[in-house]
Amino acid sequence: xxxxxxxxxxxxxxxxxxxxxxxxxxxVSSDVERFGAEGITIHPxxxxxxIRYQDAYDLKKSVTTEFNIEGNPIPxxxxxxxxxxxTQVTLVPDGINAITSxxxxxxxxxxxxxxxxxxxxxxxxxRTSIFIDTNFKLIEAAAxxxxxxxxxxxxxxxxxxxxxxxxxxxxxxxxxxxxxxxGLGINAGHDLSLDNIQFFAQNIPNLLEVSIGHALIAESLYxxxxxxxxxxxxxxxx
Numbered sequence: 001x002x003x004x005x006x007x008x009x010x011x012x013x014x015x016x017x018x019x020x021x022x023x024x025x026x027x028v029s030s031d032v033e034r035f036g037a038e039g040i041t042i043h044p045x046x047x048x049x050x051i052r053y054q055d056a057y058d059l060k061k062s063v064t065t066e067f068n069i070e071g072n073p074i075p076x077x078x079x080x081x082x083x084x085x086x087t088q089v090t091l092v093p094d095g096i097n098a099i100t101s102x103x104x105x106x107x108x109x110x111x112x113x114x115x116x117x118x119x120x121x122x123x124x125x126x127r128t129s130i131f132i133d134t135n136f137k138l139i140e141a142a143a144x145x146x147x148x149x150x151x152x153x154x155x156x157x158x159x160x161x162x163x164x165x166x167x168x169x170x171x172x173x174x175x176x177x178x179x180x181x182x183g184l185g186i187n188a189g190h191d192l193s194l195d196n197i198q199f200f201a202q203n204i205p206n207l208l209e210v211s212i213g214h215a216l217i218a219e220s221l222y223x224x225x226x227x228x229x230x231x232x233x234x235x236x237x238x
Contacts, residue, residue: 002201002207002208002209002210003038003039003066003208003209003210004036004037004038004039004209004210004212005037005038005039005040005041005066005068005209005210005211005212006029006032006037006039006040006041006211006212006213006216007041007042007043007070007189007211007212007213007214007216008025008028008029008032008040008041008042008051008213009042009043009050009051009213009214010050010213010214010217010218011023011025011028011029011217012025012042012050012051012052012055013049013050016049016050025051025055025058025059026055026058026059026062029059029062029063030062033063033064033065037065038065038066038209039065039066039067039068039087039209039211040059040063040065040066040067040068041068041069041070041090041189041211041213042055042056042059042068042069042070043069043070043071043092044056044069044071044077044080045071045094046074046076046077053076053080056069056080056084056086057080057084060084060085060086066087066088066209067084067086067087067088068086068087068088068089068090068129068209068211069081069084069086069088069089069090070089070090070091070092070131070211071089071090071091071092071094072091072092072093072094073091073117078117078120081121081126082120082121082124082126085124085125085126086126087126087127088126088127088128088129088149089121089126089127089128089129090128090129090130090131090151090187090211091105091114091117091118091128091129091130091131091147092105092131093105093106093110093131103133103153104130104131104132104133104135104138104153105130105131105132105138105142106138107130107132107138107139107141107142107145108137108138108141111141111144111145114130114142114145114147115144115145115146118145118146118147119146122146127148127149128146128147128148128149129147129148129149129150129151129185129187130142130145130147130149130150130151131150131151131153132150132151132152132153133152133153134152134153134156134171134172134174134175135175136174136175136178139175139178139179139182139184140178140182142179142182142184143179143182143183143184147184148184148185149184149185149186149187149208150179150184150185150186150187151187151188151189151211152172152175152176152186152187152188152189152204153189153190154172154188154189154190154191154192154200155190155191156168157169157172157191157196157200158190158191158192158193158196159191161195161196161199161200162195162196166199169199169200169203169204172188172200172203172204173203173204173205176204176205176206176207177205179206180205180206185206185208186204186206186207186208187207187208187209187210187211188200188204188207188209188210188211189210189211189212191214191215192210192212192215193212193215193216193219194215194219197210197212
C-alpha cells in the first residue's frame with residue numbers, strides 16, 4: 001500500500017505569522033502520526049519562511065515514522081541532513097526565491113553534481129529521492145546518479161485532472177513503469193488532493209509514497225471548521 005507522508009510546512013507558516021509557537025510543529029506532527037500517517041515531510045528553505053532549520057532538529061527527536069526532508073542541496077542544507085540523518089532526503093532544485101517547487105531536476109545537466117551529493121548522503125545511510133518531471137531521458141539519467149527513488153512532480157496532472165482530463169495521468173503511469181524497470185522506487189507529490197489522489201494512486205504502478213501538504217492542511221480546515229465553531233459555541237453556553 002502507498003504510504004502517506006504529510007508535509008507540515010503550512011503548519012509552520014501559520015505559526016510564524018504570529019511570531020510565537022502555536023500551532024506547534026512537533027505537536028502537530030506527532031498528532032498526524034497518531035492519526036495514521038506513515039511519514040512526516042518538511043521542506044526548509046534558505047530564508048526559513050516556514051519550516052526552520054531548528055524544526056528539523058526538533059522533529060528528529062520526535063518523529064517515529066519515516067522522516068523525509070526535502071530541499072535544494074546547498075551547503076547549509078547538506079550539513080543539516082547529514083547531521084540529522086532522516087529516513088529520506090528528497091532533492092528539489094528550488095530557486096532561492098521560489099514560492100513553491102515548480103520543476104524537477106535536469107538529471108543530465110546536473111549528473112555529476114547529483115552523483116556527488118547522493119554519494120555523501122548514502123554514506124550516512126540516508127535514502128535518496130530526486131524530484132523529477134515525466135521525461136524518460138531525465139528518468140534514465142536519474143537511475144545513473146545512485147538515487148534510490150524518484151519523486152514524480154504531479155502539478156500538471158493535478159491541473160489537467162481538475163479540468164476533466166483523466167488522460168493526464170498517462171505520462172506518470174509510463175514514467176513509473178520505466179522507473180521500475182530501472183530499479184528506482186517511485187514517490188509522488190505536488191497538488192495531490194482528496195479530489196485526485198485515489199485516481200492517481202490507482203493508475204501509478206508500484207507507487208511507494210505520496211507527500212501531501214498544502215491540500216491536506218486546507219482540506220482539514222474545511223472539514224474541521226464546523227466542529228470547532230460548535231465547540232466554541234458550547235463553551236460560550238457554559
